[in-house]
Amino acid sequence: MDLSFTPRELEFQQEVRQFLAGNLPPHIVEATASNSSVFVEKDIALAWQAILVEKGWAVPQWPTEHGGTDWTPAQKYLFSKECYLAGAPMLIPLGLLMLAPVIMAFGSDEQKRELLPKILSGEHYWCQGYSEPGAGSDLASLKLKAESDGDDYIVNGSKMWTTHAHLADHIFCLVRTDSSGRPQQGISFLLVSMDTPGVSVAPILTMAGDHEVNQVFFDNVRVPKSNRIGEENKGWQYAKYLLEFERGGGFSAPRIQHELQRLGKLVAATRQEIADFDADGEIARRIARLHIDLKALEITELRILSSVSGGGNPGPESSILKLNTTRLEQSINELSVDVLGYRGFPMNPIADGIPNRPDYISSVVPRYLNNRAASIFGGSQEVQRNIIAKMVLGL
Numbered sequence: 122m123d124l125s126f127t128p129r130e131l132e133f134q135q136e137v138r139q140f141l142a143g144n145l146p147p148h149i150v151e152a153t154a155s156n157s158s159v160f161v162e163k164d165i166a167l168a169w170q171a172i173l174v175e176k177g178w179a180v181p182q183w184p185t186e187h188g189g190t191d192w193t194p195a196q197k198y199l200f201s202k203e204c205y206l207a208g209a210p211m212l213i214p215l216g217l218l219m220l221a222p223v224i225m226a227f228g229s230d231e232q233k234r235e236l237l238p239k240i241l242s243g244e245h246y247w248c249q250g251y252s253e254p255g256a257g258s259d260l261a262s263l264k265l266k267a268e269s270d271g272d273d274y275i276v277n278g279s280k281m282w283t284t285h286a287h288l289a290d291h292i293f294c295l296v297r298t299d300s301s302g303r304p305q306q307g308i309s310f311l312l313v314s315m316d317t318p319g320v321s322v323a324p325i326l327t328m329a330g331d332h333e334v335n336q337v338f339f340d341n342v343r344v345p346k347s348n349r350i351g352e353e354n355k356g357w358q359y360a361k362y363l364l365e366f367e368r369g370g371g372f373s374a375p376r377i378q379h380e381l382q383r384l385g386k387l388v389a390a391t392r393q394e395i396a397d398f399d400a401d402g403e404i405a406r407r408i409a410r411l412h413i414d415l416k417a418l419e420i421t422e423l424r425i426l427s428s429v430s431g432g433g434n435p436g437p438e439s440s441i442l443k444l445n446t447t448r449l450e451q452s453i454n455e456l457s458v459d460v461l462g463y464r465g466f467p468m469n470p471i472a473d474g475i476p477n478r479p480d481y482i483s484s485v486v487p488r489y490l491n492n493r494a495a496s497i498f499g500g501s502q503e504v505q506r507n508i509i510a511k512m513v514l515g516l
């Protein structure tokens with residue numbers, strides 16, 4: 122593909138810039154800058170989502186018939202880039218970019234009519250029930266049992282590490298409907314309302330001090346079979362499809378570019394303060410390396426995501442994006458902590474030593490700690506390498 126932008130695309134970029142200048146509220150920018158978690162606060166994300174929905178720009182990746190845009194891949198990329206550079210938050214992808222593509226591809230017409238508008242408007246806030254105690258990388262060994270009882274399933278067991286389960290009103294779950302064959306063969310994909318009797322949520326606090334993840338318990342939870350996506354025992358196919366979107370359904374390079382800009386500001390502030398800062402040029406070399414790696418990621422991302430345009434799926438190449446995005450983000454986190462040095466201690470740094478301390482500095486160490494999990498969630502780095510070896514390289 123041609124990776125340069127046409128005059129029309131550059132005009133579009135200006136239009137996006139103008140829209141952001143007039144419509145991105147400062148309190149959303151501030152909340153995004155000081156956020157140290159994977160997702161911004163729910164109310165902040167939903168406030169920004171509502172503004173984008175009104176403009177018709179909330180889900181450029183969706184087909185137009187469901188409320189998406191007819192933008193080219195380059196326009197989608199430029200939109201994402203301008204949003205991040207302006208300090209806008211990432212919309213929470215669980216419903217919008219993970220569940221919605223599965224509903225579009227495998228859901229019934231009624232499920233599409235009923236659920237997609239509620240995901241888009243933010244009326245439904247979803248969480249992802251895949252992992253369980255003992256079923257993470259080896260996801261197919263999951264045990265959450267769904268037993269048939271007339272038109273319903275009775276669900277028993279638990280899900281682990283469920284991000285935002287304490288904030289969500291719905292959960293999409295992988296359940297075991299058959300244990301007789303290969304583990305992959307007896308899995309179904311079920312949608313459950315969190316207020317169904319028998320569903321309960323217990324918090325898990327991370328080492329960054331955040332409450333993001335939870336364990337969700339199911340105690341004789343009655344779920345209508347009409348809440349199942351697709352066919353019974355075919356859920357593994359839908360689950361893998363969703364993971365492609367989780368690992369590579371959006372643009373990460375613009376977000377990383379924004380993080381590199383923040384690192385640049387941190388370095389500039391530190392340089393003013395410390396006369397012999399980076400005397401041996403090691404930090405400058407690491408920053409140069411990050412910029413080179415970012416360029417490579419940007420081109421790979423554009424190449425892969427151009428194939429997603431118009432409702433396709435990212436394919437196993439999404440593992441390349443997940444692997445490299447995580448590596449780059451964690452390298453930026455590490456370098457930021459190195460630059461901050463002793464001022465980053467204790468965990469929530471005061472950073473008094475830096476004049477005109479920008480807001481984002483207090484989130485450097487919490488962000489570093491929180492983002493250690495990026496090489497685990499969505500499938501660990503080792504698992505991504507296994508997928509690349511088998512599915513992309515054919516080894």
Ligand SMILES: Cc1cc2nc3c(=O)[nH]c(=O)nc-3n(C[C@H](O)[C@H](O)[C@H](O)COP(=O)(O)OP(=O)(O)OC[C@H]3O[C@@H](n4cnc5c(N)ncnc54)[C@H](O)[C@@H]3O)c2cc1C
Nearest residue numbers: 249250251252257258282283284494497498499500501503
């Ligand atoms: C912050 C956070 C948020 C999360 N959010 C969600 C969520 O919302 N919903 C959800 O369903 N899950 C979520 N997860 C779970 C996540 O997907 C799992 O933690 C992940 O898949 C790893 O599974 P595990 O924790 O059971 O580790 P294990 O599978 O036990 O892995 C332990 C280690 O062994 C390595 N390993 C395992 N198998 C192999 C192999 N075959 N080859 C090489 N190395 C291997 C792994 O790379 C890892 O380093 C979240 C996790 C975290 C940390």
